[in-house]
Amino acid sequence: MSAPDAAQPNPQDPATREGGRFVFRARVFSPEDLRRAHTRIAHEIVERNHGAEQLVLVGLYTRGVAIARRLGEVIAGFEGLEVAVGSLDVAFYRDDIGLRPVQPLGTTEVPVDVGGRTVVLVDDVLFTGRTVRAALDALTELGRPRAVQLAVLVDRGHRELPIRADFVGKNLPTKRAEDVRVRLAEVDGTEDGIELWGPADPAGEEEA
Amino acid sequence: MMRHLLSIDDLERSDLDELLDLGESFLAVTRRDIPKVPALRGKTVVSLFYEDSTRTRLSFETAAKRLSADTMAFSVSGSSVAKGESLRDTVQTIEAMGVDAVVVRHPSAGAPHRVATWIDAAVVNAGDGRHEHPTQALLDALTLRRHRGIGLDGARVAIIGDARHSRVARSTAKAFAALGAEVTLVGPPTLLPESLIGWPVATTGDFDELLPSLDVVYLLRIQHERQDATLFPSLREYTTRYGLTVERAARLKPDTLIMHPGPMNRGVEIAAELAEGPGSVITEQVANGVAVRMAVLYQLLGTGAPVA
Numbered sequence: 001m002s003a004p005d006a007a008q009p010n011p012q013d014p015a016t017r018e019g020g021r022f023v024f025r026a027r028v029f030s031p032e033d034l035r036r037a038h039t040r041i042a043h044e045i046v047e048r049n050h051g052a053e054q055l056v057l058v059g060l061y062t063r064g065v066a067i068a069r070r071l072g073e074v075i076a077g078f079e080g081l082e083v084a085v086g087s088l089d090v091a092f093y094r095d096d097i098g099l100r101p102v103q104p105l106g107t108t109e110v111p112v113d114v115g116g117r118t119v120v121l122v123d124d125v126l127f128t129g130r131t132v133r134a135a136l137d138a139l140t141e142l143g144r145p146r147a148v149q150l151a152v153l154v155d156r157g158h159r160e161l162p163i164r165a166d167f168v169g170k171n172l173p174t175k176r177a178e179d180v181r182v183r184l185a186e187v188d189g190t191e192d193g194i195e196l197w198g199p200a201d202p203a204g205e206e207e208a
Numbered sequence: 209m210m211r212h213l214l215s216i217d218d219l220e221r222s223d224l225d226e227l228l229d230l231g232e233s234f235l236a237v238t239r240r241d242i243p244k245v246p247a248l249r250g251k252t253v254v255s256l257f258y259e260d261s262t263r264t265r266l267s268f269e270t271a272a273k274r275l276s277a278d279t280m281a282f283s284v285s286g287s288s289v290a291k292g293e294s295l296r297d298t299v300q301t302i303e304a305m306g307v308d309a310v311v312v313r314h315p316s317a318g319a320p321h322r323v324a325t326w327i328d329a330a331v332v333n334a335g336d337g338r339h340e341h342p343t344q345a346l347l348d349a350l351t352l353r354r355h356r357g358i359g360l361d362g363a364r365v366a367i368i369g370d371a372r373h374s375r376v377a378r379s380t381a382k383a384f385a386a387l388g389a390e391v392t393l394v395g396p397p398t399l400l401p402e403s404l405i406g407w408p409v410a411t412t413g414d415f416d417e418l419l420p421s422l423d424v425v426y427l428l429r430i431q432h433e434r435q436d437a438t439l440f441p442s443l444r445e446y447t448t449r450y451g452l453t454v455e456r457a458a459r460l461k462p463d464t465l466i467m468h469p470g471p472m473n474r475g476v477e478i479a480a481e482l483a484e485g486p487g488s489v490i491t492e493q494v495a496n497g498v499a500v501r502m503a504v505l506y507q508l509l510g511t512g513a514p515v516a
Contacts, residue, residue, distance in 0.1 A: 092237070092245035092275075092506075101511045103226075104233040108240075141242040 021200040029194035037169035042074035056084045061105035064123035086110030093134035115143035124182040126152040129163035212324045212331040216382040230503035231350045248275040251308040256282045258314040271501035303327045330508040345379035347497040361388035368394040369428030376469045398439040419459040426467045427477045452478045
């Protein structure tokens with residue numbers, strides 16, 4: 001497959017918000033890899049929680065919401081029951097409001113009362129942990145879950161807060177200046193996959 | 209990036225869309241069990257009102273509190289203004305206390321613009337004389353958008369009443385027109401603007417002729433305090449020709465929306481029972497007002513706009 005040849009820095013990503021040109025470096029997951037990761041994570045979630053009855057999968061915008069829906073479908077497929085799936089927008093809970101333009105990405109919608117249930121937060125990439133920190137605050141206002149777990153497709157390291165994932169698709173060591181891009185058909189309109197991108201000018205990686 | 213919100217003219221179409229999108233997000237927040245987010249923690253918003261107001265002031269205060277900002281209120285009575293302090297001195301005193309935004313209502317057109325030149329804090333115009341009331345326009349636009357979809361393309365809007373003295377009419381007409389609506393001002397010549405420069409509108413004196421074609425009937429308050437100016441013969445005559453009576457409402461399309469910025473004179477510009485009728489979105493306007501003011505405060509204080 002050929003790599004996209006030009007890219008806009010993703011303003012939502014702290015690693016790329018300084019601007020500059022990014023180039024494709026490596027393909028980390030194929031569509032099949034991504035499907036297998038979804039399947040495995042879905043099984044791990046159900047195994048860890050001894051069933052899916054009391055679960056709520058809550059995706060973080062944008063791609064986490066799509067991943068949560070996929071996990072919900074996979075679990076429904078092998079457990080034969082509908083898992084509650086919700087979406088969470090954490091913009092107004094972030095700690096970098098005022099430092100960069102923070103805009104909401106969607107509407108928070110959790111179809112069930114989270115009180116007493118186990119919430120699995122779902123996101124595409126775990127990086128600094130600040131999004132998850134904001135999500136924990138946002139979740140608190142919806143109720144008091146029995147427990148909160150975290151599922152991510154990629155853990156790329158560089159944590160700035162004491163946060164870890166319970167379910168991980170792939171641990172991917174990265175440089176701080178690099179960018180991990182998860183592509184999902186229903187969000188991006190492209191083939192599923194995970195790619196590693198980096199600055200076109202490698203001097204930018206000195207600080208990494 | 210917005211520094212102040214002084215006039216609808218300062219907003220491009222994309223700014224309007226962005227503010228209204230953000231307003232939708234905050235509307236969702238205000239409907240939660242805990243209708244509050246920590247977005248503006250540590251920021252201070254002062255309302256500086258040189259004119260009476262209940263809804264605008266409460267709305268801004270609610271908006272600031274739901275963003276977790278601290279609020280202070282200043283009103284002319286009981287302040288040093290009664291001792292003769294100038295606007296400039298008052299504003300600079302308030303700023304010295306360390307505030308991030310000042311919400312200004314003033315009887316003189318242009319007062320918020322002047323305030324904006326004196327201080328570093330963000331300034332929001334909450335109504336200046338006969339000039340503008342931009343947050344009213346935004347809440348009206350959000351209300352209409354929620355019923356019509358994002359573009360207001362081709363929506364036929366009549367604004368009925370004292371447009372000449374109305375800052376609401378000016379701001380709302382501009383916002384509606386910028387979003388693609390066709391706006392007509394309706395009223396006797398004495399209540400229509402002296403000049404239409406800067407007004408993206410048509411005018412007419414014949415409300416009845418327009419009725420069947422309208423998507424939105426926007427009623428302005430008849431300002432009793434201006435009655436002695438003899439702009440029209442009597443309230444009864446005004447109601448006969450320009451009031452939204454039950455008979456007139458019956459000639460509207462079934463889905464025509466009825467809007468009013470409040471406070472209403474029931475029985476004058478609008479029949480009492482129509483204010484709660486099926487087409488009325490008047491209470492929605494109030495709820496949307498809080499959301500849109502949250503959007504404005506968030507956009508001014510929360511988006512990392514460089515301080516000029």
